[in-house]
Amino acid sequence: MxxxxxxxxxxxxxxxxxxxxxxxxxAAQQPTSVNPTAEAxxxxxxxxxxxxxxxxxxxxxxxxxxxxxPQGREWRQFxxxxxxxxxxxxxxxxxAVLIVFYLTxxxxxxxxxxxxxxxxxxxxxxxxxxxxxxxxFVILALSGLNITFGKDMLLPLIGPSAFSSWSxxxxxxxxxxxxxxxxxxILIFFMWLAGNIPNRVDVEWLKRGGGIVGKDHPAAxxxxxxxxxxxxxxxxxxxxxxxxxxxxxxxxxxxxxxDMQLAQIVHGVVAVLFVAAMLGHIYIGTxxxxxxxxxxxxxxxxxxxxxxxxxxxxKLKEQNLRTGPGELRGKPSATPAE
Amino acid sequence: MRAFLAACLAIVVIGVGSYFVLSxxxxxxxxxxxxxxxxIGPMELTRGIPAAQGGQGD
Numbered sequence: 001m002x003x004x005x006x007x008x009x010x011x012x013x014x015x016x017x018x019x020x021x022x023x024x025x026x027a028a029q030q031p032t033s034v035n036p037t038a039e040a041x042x043x044x045x046x047x048x049x050x051x052x053x054x055x056x057x058x059x060x061x062x063x064x065x066x067x068x069x070p071q072g073r074e075w076r077q078f079x080x081x082x083x084x085x086x087x088x089x090x091x092x093x094x095x096a097v098l099i100v101f102y103l104t105x106x107x108x109x110x111x112x113x114x115x116x117x118x119x120x121x122x123x124x125x126x127x128x129x130x131x132x133x134x135x136x137f138v139i140l141a142l143s144g145l146n147i148t149f150g151k152d153m154l155l156p157l158i159g160p161s162a163f164s165s166w167s168x169x170x171x172x173x174x175x176x177x178x179x180x181x182x183x184x185x186i187l188i189f190f191m192w193l194a195g196n197i198p199n200r201v202d203v204e205w206l207k208r209g210g211g212i213v214g215k216d217h218p219a220a221x222x223x224x225x226x227x228x229x230x231x232x233x234x235x236x237x238x239x240x241x242x243x244x245x246x247x248x249x250x251x252x253x254x255x256x257x258x259d260m261q262l263a264q265i266v267h268g269v270v271a272v273l274f275v276a277a278m279l280g281h282i283y284i285g286t287x288x289x290x291x292x293x294x295x296x297x298x299x300x301x302x303x304x305x306x307x308x309x310x311x312x313x314x315k316l317k318e319q320n321l322r323t324g325p326g327e328l329r330g331k332p333s334a335t336p337a338e
Numbered sequence: 339m340r341a342f343l344a345a346c347l348a349i350v351v352i353g354v355g356s357y358f359v360l361s362x363x364x365x366x367x368x369x370x371x372x373x374x375x376x377x378i379g380p381m382e383l384t385r386g387i388p389a390a391q392g393g394q395g396d
Contacts, residue, residue, distance in 0.1 A: 059373060130345075131345035173353075176353040176357050180349045180352040250364075297339075299341075
């Protein structure tokens with residue numbers, strides 16, 4: 001009996017052993033609930049949490065270790081989208097206004113006609129400084145607008161090879177012509193500062209719209225309020241683009257990435273507004289007003305032109321004393337043959 | 339007209355002069371933003387590295 005009991009116990013133990021041995025491999029083949037990749041860091045997750053992509057590098061410039069950051073994406077939005085809109089509205093808007101104005105108002109004529117007597121308005125040095133600044137401005141404007149708009153507007157027209165050659169030359173011109181431009185702005189500031197301080201006469205001139213509509217001729221000294229506005233736009237705008245431009249030309253000389261981004265924003269916005277303002281200046285100095293271009297072209301203006309547009313200019317009194325007020329007869333700008 | 343021509347001449351003189359001045363002051367980016375141990379282009383292979391070490395590979 002005891003032997004039978006022992007044999008039964010041995011049999012039960014063997015059966016249990018076999019059952020356990022069979023279950024364990026089965027259990028090992030079941031799919032595990034642990035996902036080994038769940039704990040791994042995903043790049044997208046990092047980007048969403050940290051809002052930046054950065055790592056380590058071997059070159060000394062640690063700024064290069066940051067590949068992407070929120071401020072960079074905002075700056076990209078500015079210079080790829082907003083600046084394009086600001087520039088297009090400013091420049092094209094000004095062109096549209098000038099075209100409409102010329103078609104409706106036409107050229108502002110010398111009402112009394114030309115007197116035939118010319119008086120000196122700008123001497124040789126003044127004209128030299130103006131043309132040095134103006135010529136540089138035109139080249140800087142075209143090359144600068146190419147940086148913003150060239151890829152979208154010019155590249156499809158002329159193709160990549162011509163566009164890259166043009167852009168390379170434009171970039172060099174933009175950088176190196178900045179120096180004569182900045183010099184010109186500084187000279188203009190000192191040269192014409194005395195005549196461009198605003199005064200009460202300018203307030204009255206502005207109230208009467210400068211006489212640009214109708215036949216009004218508000219009084220003005222050597223420079224009227226419109227010219228003073230152009231002067232200060234050139235001085236302040238020129239200083240802004242020059243300073244921000246040199247920050248961009250000498251990258252990270254004491255500036256951070258944020259500083260460079262700010263410099264580019266200032267440079268871009270001021271530059272396109274500057275271009276728009278100068279379009280108005282070019283208009284009024286060429287086709288907008290009879291006798292205006294001669295002032296900077298030859299340096300002299302007609303006496304009647306000066307009397308109508310700058311009646312308080314001291315030089316008029318000098319001329320009047322030399323020739324006498326009664327000797328000046330106005331000739332109509334289009335005199336029929338008699 | 340003479341004032342305009344003089345201005346153009348001044349632009350060329352100042353522009354060319356600034357090119358030479360800046361060339362002496364500034365380094366190419368491949369030199370300014372790299373070190374002897376990290377090169378970014380074939381032009382920098384000879385930058386400060388003795389000729390005997392050239393061609394040993396990375």
